[in-house]
Amino acid sequence: MARERLTIPNQNVRDYAHELAYTLARQQLAAIKDIQKQCRNSGTEYIEAEKVISIDFLNQSYKISYPDGEVFYKDSEETVPIKDKILIMDYFTRASGTPLTGKLITYKELHDGLNYFDVFHKRGIQPFVTFFGEKPDELVRTAGIFNGKPADYGDVAVTINAFSRVPVTIALWRGDEEFGPEGSILFDSTVSEYLTNDDIHALCEGMAWKMVRALKDRR
Numbered sequence: 001m002a003r004e005r006l007t008i009p010n011q012n013v014r015d016y017a018h019e020l021a022y023t024l025a026r027q028q029l030a031a032i033k034d035i036q037k038q039c040r041n042s043g044t045e046y047i048e049a050e051k052v053i054s055i056d057f058l059n060q061s062y063k064i065s066y067p068d069g070e071v072f073y074k075d076s077e078e079t080v081p082i083k084d085k086i087l088i089m090d091y092f093t094r095a096s097g098t099p100l101t102g103k104l105i106t107y108k109e110l111h112d113g114l115n116y117f118d119v120f121h122k123r124g125i126q127p128f129v130t131f132f133g134e135k136p137d138e139l140v141r142t143a144g145i146f147n148g149k150p151a152d153y154g155d156v157a158v159t160i161n162a163f164s165r166v167p168v169t170i171a172l173w174r175g176d177e178e179f180g181p182e183g184s185i186l187f188d189s190t191v192s193e194y195l196t197n198d199d200i201h202a203l204c205e206g207m208a209w210k211m212v213r214a215l216k217d218r219r
Contacts, residue, residue: 018082025089026069032093035066041097042194043164057088058162058210059147064092087195087203091163096193104153104169104186107204110197124204125183128170131212133181136172142215143170146207153186162203166194170207 032038035053039046044055046066053064054074061074071085080088107113107120132139136156140148143158151157154171162168167188175181185204195203 018086021086022082022089025086025093028093029064029069029089030067032067038092038095042092042095044092053092055088055092056161056164057084057091058160058207059145062088064088083202083206087199087206090196090199091166091194094194094196094199095165098190098193100165100167100188100190103189105189105191106184106186107197107200110192110200113197116197116201120201120204124201124208125185127205127208127212128172128185129181129183131215133172133175133183136174136181138215139170139172139211142211142218145214146211154184160207162207163194166191166203168204168207 035046039053042055044053046053047063050063051066053066055062055064062071062080063074064071069089071080071088073080107124108117113120128139132142139156140150140158143149143160146160148158148160151159151169151171153169155174157169157171159167159169169186171184171186173182187200191200
């Protein structure tokens, strides 16, 4: 009997994983029967005439076609990066509608968050410290591009509504002669009702580099 060969995806593993995650998210969207209820849960709007969901992500408007799950910009013909597509779809399909509590938690306080905090810190928090730590006032100005508002944490902090029900607070502490600057990222205690840990990790890493690019563009 001939031995079957395993088929290796014709793309690198990371790209394949992203495509798979997006495919699964589209399947989850297609399985939603009450789309109006899910829009209420996620703070989004279903436009019946267009068969699309209108959703804001980091102060930019997107549309999701329903039920096939294509994600595109509302006002641009550019292709949405697949990482953003996955986050947008995961948020929408996962959203439970649980009201925000106003209680802030760190990534460590998520279920299993402590086990992955070092990687989260390196990829999500450290870019903010590296590029904004020595000039934290730039954090406030740059966050304004994403409709961020000053918050009362650390020496300087901002809160950005990544999604309607997912506020993200970025806090920085200025360094001194003995210690360098430090940073933290805080979430509403309901964040796991809207995103998985992997999504939260990807969101913060993506936010960090979007803001770094915005900072460089402002110079």
